[in-house]
Amino acid sequence: PSGSEPAAKIVINLERLQQLPAEKAGPLARYAAAIQSQRGDYNGKVLSIRNEDLRSLAIIYDMSPGELSDQLVDWGVLPPEARIARALDE
Ligand code: C2E
Numbered sequence: 001p002s003g004s005e006p007a008a009k010i011v012i013n014l015e016r017l018q019q020l021p022a023e024k025a026g027p028l029a030r031y032a033a034a035i036q037s038q039r040g041d042y043n044g045k046v047l048s049i050r051n052e053d054l055r056s057l058a059i060i061y062d063m064s065p066g067e068l069s070d071q072l073v074d075w076g077v078l079p080p081e082a083r084i085a086r087a088l089d090e
């Protein structure tokens, strides 16, 4: 498919996210907490989010969606398979 959205499903590792320093993970952690609250989904170890949410988060982090997914893989918040989505970015 065309477009700039990574195709892989975005599944955030919430335990890893909590271990990261707030200056790195703060915006993502607040976004994930808001989604958990909206869903009433508080007890998971992972959180599936919308592809559209990765695009919004990329704007907040001043990156492309692919660059942000690479960053999240480097932090251990996304599994390494998510790096494949980078190829679809540009
Ligand atoms: P999956 O999407 O591959 O998710 C595998 C497991 O990861 C889930 O097992 C759950 O333990 C965890 N998980 C993934 N995303 C989230 C999340 O956003 N919040 C929480 N709390 N946990 C999450 P589970 O629940 O036994 O579901 C097994 C499979 O059943 C899922 O595989 C998915 O294919 C399907 N499924 C479960 N709930 C839904 C749903 O609400 N919508 C859809 N479309 N599929 C669902």
Ligand code: C2E
Pocket: 035, 038, 039, 040, 048, 049, 050, 053
């Ligand atoms: P909404 O967008 O009006 O979605 C209403 C309900 O439709 C959701 O209730 C959920 O049961 C279902 N739904 C919508 N899109 C999807 C989807 O892609 N996959 C699955 N499995 N179900 C979907 P829920 O989960 O109680 O969420 C309530 C509201 O919270 C949503 O209303 C939305 O406004 C917000 N929300 C929840 N999760 C997310 C998210 O990952 N991203 C964003 N942007 N908003 C979310």
Ligand code: C2E
Pocket: 009, 010, 039, 048, 049, 050, 051, 052
């Ligand atoms: P999923 O539930 O397996 O849904 C896969 C894709 O199907 C979604 O990718 C979306 O493109 C489409 N889809 C599923 N349900 C709906 C719906 O009610 N309305 C619309 N317009 N599209 C729908 P997407 O958006 O990237 O979401 C990825 C995953 O994030 C979903 O996988 C689900 O696990 C989670 N998710 C997204 N939004 C919600 C939500 O509002 N509530 C819950 N509980 N989970 C959500």
